[in-house]
Amino acid sequence: MQNEFIFGVNSTVALQKKDFDLLLKKLQELGYEVVGPRVDEQTLRYGQINTMNDLPKGYISKQEAGRFQLIHTGHSRYFDVIPGAQSWKQFLFPSRVELFELNKNAGRWDINRTESHSPAYAFIGVRGCELAAIQIQDKAFIREDFTDPFYQERRERAFLIAVNCSNPAGTCFCASMGTGPRVESGADLILTELDNVFLLKIGSELGRNVLNGLPVESASAFLLQAAERELEQASKKMGRTLDTEDLPELLLENLDAAHWQKINSRCLSCANCTQVCPTCFCWDTVDTMSLNGTETKRERVWDSCFNPGYSYQAGGNTRPTIHSRYRQWLSHKFGTWKVQYGTLGCTGCGRCITWCPAGIDITEEIAALRKEVKK
Amino acid sequence: MNPRKPSIAVYKFSSCDGCQLSLLNMEDELLDLAEAVDIAYFLEATRAARPGPYDIAIVEGSITTEHEVERIKEVRRDAKILIALGTCATSGGVQALRNFADHKVYASKVYEHPEFLHYLPTSTPIAEHVAVDLELWGCPVNKRQVLEIITALLNNRRPNLPQYSVCLECKRSGTVCVLVDKGIPCMGPATQAGCGAICPSNGRGCYGCFGPAKSTNVDSLVHILRNAERMPGETERLFRGISGNAPAFQMAAESFISKEKK
Amino acid sequence: MIEQTLKHSTTSHTSGLLEPVWAEIVSITPEAEGISTFWIRFTDPAVAATYSFQPGQFNMVYIPGYGEAAISISSSSEDSALIGHTIRFVGNVTRAISRLKVGDVIGIRGPFGSAWPIREMEGHDVIIACGGVGLPPLRPVIYYIMNHREKFGKVYLLYGARTPSDLIFPKEYASWEEANIQVHVTVDRADEDWQGQVGVVPMLFYRFRMDAPNSLVLTCGPEIMIRFVVYEGLARRVQPENIYVSLERNMKCGQGSCGHCQLGPYFICKDGPVFRFDALQPYFNVEEF
Numbered sequence: 007m008q009n010e011f012i013f014g015v016n017s018t019v020a021l022q023k024k025d026f027d028l029l030l031k032k033l034q035e036l037g038y039e040v041v042g043p044r045v046d047e048q049t050l051r052y053g054q055i056n057t058m059n060d061l062p063k064g065y066i067s068k069q070e071a072g073r074f075q076l077i078h079t080g081h082s083r084y085f086d087v088i089p090g091a092q093s094w095k096q097f098l099f100p101s102r103v104e105l106f107e108l109n110k111n112a113g114r115w116d117i118n119r120t121e122s123h124s125p126a127y128a129f130i131g132v133r134g135c136e137l138a139a140i141q142i143q144d145k146a147f148i149r150e151d152f153t154d155p156f157y158q159e160r161r162e163r164a165f166l167i168a169v170n171c172s173n174p175a176g177t178c179f180c181a182s183m184g185t186g187p188r189v190e191s192g193a194d195l196i197l198t199e200l201d202n203v204f205l206l207k208i209g210s211e212l213g214r215n216v217l218n219g220l221p222v223e224s225a226s227a228f229l230l231q232a233a234e235r236e237l238e239q240a241s242k243k244m245g246r247t248l249d250t251e252d253l254p255e256l257l258l259e260n261l262d263a264a265h266w267q268k269i270n271s272r273c274l275s276c277a278n279c280t281q282v283c284p285t286c287f288c289w290d291t292v293d294t295m296s297l298n299g300t301e302t303k304r305e306r307v308w309d310s311c312f313n314p315g316y317s318y319q320a321g322g323n324t325r326p327t328i329h330s331r332y333r334q335w336l337s338h339k340f341g342t343w344k345v346q347y348g349t350l351g352c353t354g355c356g357r358c359i360t361w362c363p364a365g366i367d368i369t370e371e372i373a374a375l376r377k378e379v380k381k
Numbered sequence: 382m383n384p385r386k387p388s389i390a391v392y393k394f395s396s397c398d399g400c401q402l403s404l405l406n407m408e409d410e411l412l413d414l415a416e417a418v419d420i421a422y423f424l425e426a427t428r429a430a431r432p433g434p435y436d437i438a439i440v441e442g443s444i445t446t447e448h449e450v451e452r453i454k455e456v457r458r459d460a461k462i463l464i465a466l467g468t469c470a471t472s473g474g475v476q477a478l479r480n481f482a483d484h485k486v487y488a489s490k491v492y493e494h495p496e497f498l499h500y501l502p503t504s505t506p507i508a509e510h511v512a513v514d515l516e517l518w519g520c521p522v523n524k525r526q527v528l529e530i531i532t533a534l535l536n537n538r539r540p541n542l543p544q545y546s547v548c549l550e551c552k553r554s555g556t557v558c559v560l561v562d563k564g565i566p567c568m569g570p571a572t573q574a575g576c577g578a579i580c581p582s583n584g585r586g587c588y589g590c591f592g593p594a595k596s597t598n599v600d601s602l603v604h605i606l607r608n609a610e611r612m613p614g615e616t617e618r619l620f621r622g623i624s625g626n627a628p629a630f631q632m633a634a635e636s637f638i639s640k641e642k643k
Numbered sequence: 644m645i646e647q648t649l650k651h652s653t654t655s656h657t658s659g660l661l662e663p664v665w666a667e668i669v670s671i672t673p674e675a676e677g678i679s680t681f682w683i684r685f686t687d688p689a690v691a692a693t694y695s696f697q698p699g700q701f702n703m704v705y706i707p708g709y710g711e712a713a714i715s716i717s718s719s720s721e722d723s724a725l726i727g728h729t730i731r732f733v734g735n736v737t738r739a740i741s742r743l744k745v746g747d748v749i750g751i752r753g754p755f756g757s758a759w760p761i762r763e764m765e766g767h768d769v770i771i772a773c774g775g776v777g778l779p780p781l782r783p784v785i786y787y788i789m790n791h792r793e794k795f796g797k798v799y800l801l802y803g804a805r806t807p808s809d810l811i812f813p814k815e816y817a818s819w820e821e822a823n824i825q826v827h828v829t830v831d832r833a834d835e836d837w838q839g840q841v842g843v844v845p846m847l848f849y850r851f852r853m854d855a856p857n858s859l860v861l862t863c864g865p866e867i868m869i870r871f872v873v874y875e876g877l878a879r880r881v882q883p884e885n886i887y888v889s890l891e892r893n894m895k896c897g898q899g900s901c902g903h904c905q906l907g908p909y910f911i912c913k914d915g916p917v918f919r920f921d922a923l924q925p926y927f928n929v930e931e932f
Binding site: 325 | 661662665707708709710711733734746747748750865891892893895896898899900901902903905907908910913925926929930931932
Binding site for chain 2: 047048049050051072073074076090091092096101102270271272273274275276277278281282292293294295296297298299307308310312313314315323326328360361362363364
C-alpha cells in the first residue's frame with residue numbers, strides 16, 4: 007500500500023538539501039539517466055549526475071562577450087552557475103546520429119536500422135531560457151506535417167527539473183525575451199534554491215509521482231517569500247537587454263541596410279554561435295561507404311548556416327560573403343523564425359555572445375541596426 | 382568492381398614519414414585496402430616495387446631540392462591521379478619556415494658544415510610544381526580522411542572532406558572552447574576541420590596544421606589572438622607554424638609583422 | 644505509471660520520412676549531352692500503387708554511399724506507372740546516377756514540395772517560360788494541359804537552351820503543337836543547321852501578343868532567366884499573384900527540417916519549390932539572401 011501523497015500539481019513543497027540525493031536516486035531507480043551541470047577539468051559541462059556532489063556547488067560563472075570564467079566562490083549554492091557552451095540540445099538533438107546502414111546483396115540494398123538505445127533523460131537544472139529553447143526546438147522537430155523520430159523519442163521521455171535562476175550572468179537577457187529568470191510552467195518540477203532547502207513546484211503528474219515517498223513538506227509562507235525576493239533581485243542582475251518591440255519587422259524590412267556589411271571585419275564565420283545556440287536546429291547528412299562500395303552508412307550531424315557548404319548549390323554558394331551568412335542567421339533568429347514557428351528563435355541565454363571568439367554581441371548588433379535605420 | 386585493381390604508388394619527398402605511417406596505421410582497414418588496390422610502390426611498407434605507370438600516386442613531403450623538382454615531374458608523368466598527402470605536400474610544411482628567413486643562417490645553426498648541403502632556399506608545395514588532383518591536409522593526415530579519399534577514388538565519388546572550421550568538431554564532440562573558456566590562443570576558428578579537433582580536446586589550442594578553412598576570416602582571428610597572447614610573439618609563431626606557407630596564413634602573418642616593424 | 648512511460652526504452656526508427664523506398668530503373672532515355680531521363684518503378688507494389696504526385700513536385704533521389712539529390716518529376720502526374728526524372732549530370736550524386744544501368748535500384752523519398760497552380764490556370768491563358776533543365780519540372784504541366792486542353796485558354800511554351808543540341812524533348816514539340824500549344828524555342832548559340840530563334844528566353848515574350856489580365860506565367864530555369872521572365876511579365880501588367888516561379892536551393896531533407904534551403908521565411912523544399920511571385924517579392928532582390 008502506498009501512502010497518500012497529499013500534494014497536487016501546482017503546489018510547492020520543500021525538500022531539505024541533504025535529501026536531494028533521494029530524489030536523484032528515485033530518478034535513477036525509475037530508469038532515468040540523470041544529467042546536469044558539473045565541473046570536469048575546471049570546465050563546466052552537462053554530464054551524468056550520480057549524487058548532488060557532482061553538481062557545481064560553490065561555483066559561479068562570469069560571462070562577457072567572448073569570455074567565460076568559471077569561478078569557485080565556495081558558497082553553499084548548487085545552482086548558481088549560469089551554464090556554459092553546452093546545452094540540453096546535445097541530448098535531445100545529438101550532434102551525430104546514425105540514420106541507417108545499408109548492405110548491398112545481389113544488386114539490392116538491405117537496410118539496417120541501428121536499434122536506438124537513447125536513454126530516458128532526467129535533466130537537472132533547466133533554466134527558463136533553456137526550457138524556452140527546448141519548447142522552440144519542439145516546434146521545429148515535432149510538427150503536424152513532419153516529426154523527427156530521433157528528437158521525439160528523446161523529448162517525450164525526458165524528465166525536466168527546471169530551476170529558477172537567481173544569479174544571471176553578464177551576457178544574459180532572458181528578461182528581455184520573456185523566458186526567465188523565473189520558470190512558470192513546462193517542467194515536471196520547478197526548483198528554487200534557498201540556503202538550506204530546495205523548493206519544488208510540482209509541474210506535472212509525472213513530477214508529482216516522482217516526489218511521492220520523498221521527505222517533502224509543505225513550503226512555508228516564509229520560504230515562499232524568501233524565494234520571491236531572490237527572483238526579484240535576479241532580473242536586476244541581468245547584464246544585457248534587448249528591445250524586441252519592432253522585431254521581426256526591423257530585420258526583415260532592412261535586409262539591405264549598410265550596417266550588415268560592418269560585421270565582415272569581425273565575424274570569423276566559424277559557426278560557434280550556431281553550435282552553442284540551444285535553438286539552432288540545422289543538420290546535414292554524411293554518407294560514408296566501405297572501400298568496395300557494398301556497405302554504406304548515412305549519418306546526420308549538426309550543421310550551420312555559417313558553413314561554406316550550407317548554401318552551396320550547382321553554380322556556387324548563394325551566400326558567399328560573411329555578412330550574408332551573418333544576416334541569414336540573425337534575420338532567421340529574430341525575424342523569419344517568427345513567421346515559421348510563431349515565436350522568435352532567441353531565448354536570451356547569451357551563449358552566442360559569450361562563446362563568440364570575436365565577442366560579437368547580438369544585442370549590440372540589433373541595437374546598432376535599429377539606430378542606423380531610425381536615422 | 383573493376384576487373385583490374387587500381388595500382389597505387391606512395392612517394393616520399395621532404396618530410397618526416399609521418400603521413401605515410403598513417404597509411405600503415407590503418408590496422409583495421411589495411412587488409413581491405415590491400416584487397417581493393419594493388420600497392421605497387423611503397424618503400425616504407427615493402428621493398429618489392431614494380432615500375433609505373435600507376436593509377437594513383439600518393440605524394441608525401443614538400444619540394445626542397447633541385448633533385449626533387451625533377452623527380453616530382455616524373456611522378457606526375459607516371460600517375461593518372463596525384464594526391465598530395467599531408468601539410469608538407471599541400472603547403473610546404475614546417476620546413477617552409479626557411480621561406481620567411483635567411484636559410485643560410487638556419488643551416489649554419491644546425492649543421493657544422495652547411496657547405497655540403499644541397500637544397501633550395503624555399504620549401505614549396507607539390508602543386509607549385511605539378512598539377513595535383515587532390516590535396517589532403519594535416520600534420521599528420523587523419524587516417525579516416527586517407528581512407529575516405531581512396532574509397533572515393535575507387536568508387537568514383539567526391540570525397541567528403543569538410544571545409545568548415547575546427548570549431549564545429551569541438552562543438553560536435555562536446556569540447557568546450559579553449560579560447561573563450563581558458564584564454565588559450567587557438568587557430569581553430571580559421572582552420573579546416575578534419576582532425577577531429579585533437580588539440581582542443583586535449584586542452585591545447587589548435588595550431589592550424591590542417592590549413593586555412595574555406596571562407597573564414599583570418600584577419601579577425603589575428604586580432605583576437607594578439608589580444609589573447611600569453612607571451613610576446615605567440616600569434617606570429619602560430620601563423621608561422623606548420624601551415625605557415627599557406628597563402629591565407631602567410632598573408633595574415635605578413636600583415637601584422639610588417640605593421641609592428643614600422 | 645511512470646514505469647510505463649519508460650518501458651519502450653528501445654525503439655527502432657521506421658520513419659519513411661528519413662529513409663528511402665526502393666525503385667528499379669526500367670529505362671533510360673538520353674535527352675541531350677549530359678542529360679537523361681530515368682524511368683523508374685517502385686519495387687514494393689504497395690508503394691507503386693499508392694504513390695502519386697502533382698506537377699512541380701520533386702523526389703529526393705538517393706544513391707547509397709553517394710547521397711541524395713532533389714530531382715523534379717518530369718513525367719505525367721496522371722500516369723504514375725513509371726516515374727520519370729530528367730537529370731543533368733553535374734554533381735556528385737547526379738554523376739553517380741549517370742553511371743547507373745537499367746535494372747539498377749535507387750532510393751526515393753518524396754514527393755515533396757508545392758505544385759504548379761493547375762486549378763488557378765483553368766479558364767486562363769498560360770505562358771510557360773523555361774530554360775535548360777527548367778523544362779522537366781514543367782513537362783507534367785504540359786501533359787496535364789494536353790489531357791484537359793479544353794479547360795485552358797491559349798498556351799505558350801517559351802523554351803531556351805545554350806545550343807540546339809542542348810534542347811531537351813525536341814521530338815515532343817510537334818505533338819505539343821498539335822495539342823494547340825504554341826512552342827517558341829530559342830538558343831543562346833546557333834549551329835550551322837539551326838533555323839530558329841537565337842537569344843535568351845525572355846526575348847520570346849516579344850514573339851506573341853499576350854492577353855495579360857487573363858494570363859498566368861509559370862517559370863523555371865537559371866535564376867537570372869527567372870528574373871527577366873518575371874520582369875517581362877510584370878512589364879506587360881501580369882499581376883505578381885499570377886506569376887509562378889520554381890526555385891532551386893540546396894535541398895537536403897525535403898521537409899523543412901534541416902534548414903539548408905531557406906529563403907527568408909520559406910523552406911524551398913516544403914513551402915516551394917513553386918511560389919507565387921508576390922510571396923517571393925520582398926526577398927527576391929535582396930543580394931546574397
